[in-house]
Amino acid sequence: xxxxxxxxxxxxxxxxxxNAQQAADPYSTGITLLGHKGCPVFVGAVSPGSPAxxxxxxxxDRLLAVAGTRVGDLEEAARLFRSNGQNPVxxxxxxxxxxxxxxxxxxxxxxxxxxxxxxxxxxxIVPDDTTLPEVDRMLNFNGQRYTARVFPxxxxxxxxxxxxxxxxxxxxxxxxxxxxGIEDGPASRAGVHWGDVLLSVNGTSVSGKTPSELExxxxxxxxxxxxxxxxxxxxxxxxxxxxxxAEDVARQNGKxxxxxxxxxxxxxxxxxxxxxx
Numbered sequence: 001x002x003x004x005x006x007x008x009x010x011x012x013x014x015x016x017x018x019n020a021q022q023a024a025d026p027y028s029t030g031i032t033l034l035g036h037k038g039c040p041v042f043v044g045a046v047s048p049g050s051p052a053x054x055x056x057x058x059x060x061d062r063l064l065a066v067a068g069t070r071v072g073d074l075e076e077a078a079r080l081f082r083s084n085g086q087n088p089v090x091x092x093x094x095x096x097x098x099x100x101x102x103x104x105x106x107x108x109x110x111x112x113x114x115x116x117x118x119x120x121x122x123x124x125i126v127p128d129d130t131t132l133p134e135v136d137r138m139l140n141f142n143g144q145r146y147t148a149r150v151f152p153x154x155x156x157x158x159x160x161x162x163x164x165x166x167x168x169x170x171x172x173x174x175x176x177x178x179x180x181g182i183e184d185g186p187a188s189r190a191g192v193h194w195g196d197v198l199l200s201v202n203g204t205s206v207s208g209k210t211p212s213e214l215e216x217x218x219x220x221x222x223x224x225x226x227x228x229x230x231x232x233x234x235x236x237x238x239x240x241x242x243x244x245x246a247e248d249v250a251r252q253n254g255k256x257x258x259x260x261x262x263x264x265x266x267x268x269x270x271x272x273x274x275x276x277x
Contacts, residue, residue, distance in 0.1 A: 025120060027086050027106040031057055034264070035074030039274035043093070044264065045254055049115045051105040057091060059254060060266030064099065065092035130193060133233045137195055145171040148211040154181045155246045156219050159257045162243035163219040164226055166192065170211060177206045177214065179230070185249040187228075190239045196230040203227065219243075 030050020035041040043061040046053045063071050066080035067090050081089065086106060093100045110120050119128045121135040150168035165185025169178045179196040182188050198206050201217050209217065218226075226241045247257060255262045263275040 025108055025110045026082075028109040028112055029055075029057075029081070029089060029091075029104045029106055030112050031104075033063065033074055033077055035077070036274050036277075037073075039271070040094075041071050041074050041077045042264070042271075047112050047116060050112045051088075051107055052091075052102075055091075055102040055104040056100075057093065057102055057104060058095065060095075060264065061100070062094035063091065064094055066090070068092075127188070127191075127193060129191065131233070134193060134195060137233065141195070145169075145173055147172050149180065150211050150214045150218065151180075153262055154183050155250060155257075155262065156215070157260065159247035159250065160245060161219045161221065162223050162245050163249075164192070164228070164241050164243060165249050166194075168198065168214055168218065170214070175207075177209070183249055183253050185252060186241045186244050187239070190241045191237075192228065192230065192239055192241070193232065196232050196237075199229040199231055199236070201226060201228055 028050070029052040030047035031043055031052045032045040032047075033041055034044030041063040043052075043057055043059055043063060045059050046057050063077055065071055066077060067084060069080055071077045071080065084106075088103050088105045091102050091104060093102065113119055113125060114128070117128050118125055119130070120126075121130065121132060122139060124135050124138055126135060126138075146169060148170040150170070151163070152167055154165070154167045156163055164187040166182040166187050167180035169176075169180040171178060177198045179187075179192055179194055179198065182192065182194050200206060204217060206214065206217065220226075220243055223243055223245070226243055228239045228241055230237050230239070250256055250262060251265060254265050256265045257263075258272060259276060261276055263272060267275060
């Protein structure tokens with residue numbers, strides 16, 4: 001459920017098997033590919049401890065070829081990964097102006113996620129303490145319920161502000177204020193989940209608050225501690241969250257701010273046009 005605010009399409013670089021029954025948990029290198037029309041195909045991220053990580057692939061590498069076949073665009077790259085099945089895959093990468101060849105094994109995608117505290121339920125990637133009712137709520141969420149969104153890029157407009165690391169949905173039918181897209185950051189580390197219904201922050205109810213009031217409640221100019229009360233599918237929980245600077249949270253998630261927009265932290269000046277349009 002995590003939306004990435006970069007321009008362009010993002011696809012997990014996986015080598016899936018043909019059997020539809022196994023497709024929900026394909027074999028993967030652990031690479032996420034990032035691309036946009038008219039731009040190269042990049043290694044957007046590499047899951048820590050994954051086969052690609054162990055093989056030496058790095059975020060920001062340009063993907064030139066898969067198993068010796070040159071890559072033209074993102075869709076072609078994804079197709080080449082899929083056609084590789086369960087075999088190790090040879091990747092030709094461009095790094096700092098030099099071609100680098102790495103041989104990455106593959107493993108079940110669920111194993112890669114488990115290594116990083118995640119799991120897959122009904123095809124949804126969630127923290128490993130997420131319950132089935134939470135996933136059912138995600139799958140049945142009606143996007144037409146939006147009234148407003150606070151921090152819609154998952155970040156405040158001002159990167160110097162301190163916040164908890166998630167966007168906020170203001171919903172109707174019923175009226176609710178909920179956690180939206182959540183980054184790896186203070187709130188997720190504390191155990192907050194996508195879809196948690198926000199009840200109060202530092203003892204102040206969020207009910208009836210305008211988007212601008214919510215922005216003020218959920219951000220600060222200092223690294224204060226936020227006391228957050230939520231409802232999670234009928235169960236009340238309270239979290240103590242140490243707020244972090246937005247630009248620091250972005251850095252932890254492989255992003256940085258340029259001209260008020262989020263771009264990959266590894267992107268060079270020559271590549272910025274691929275992410276700022």
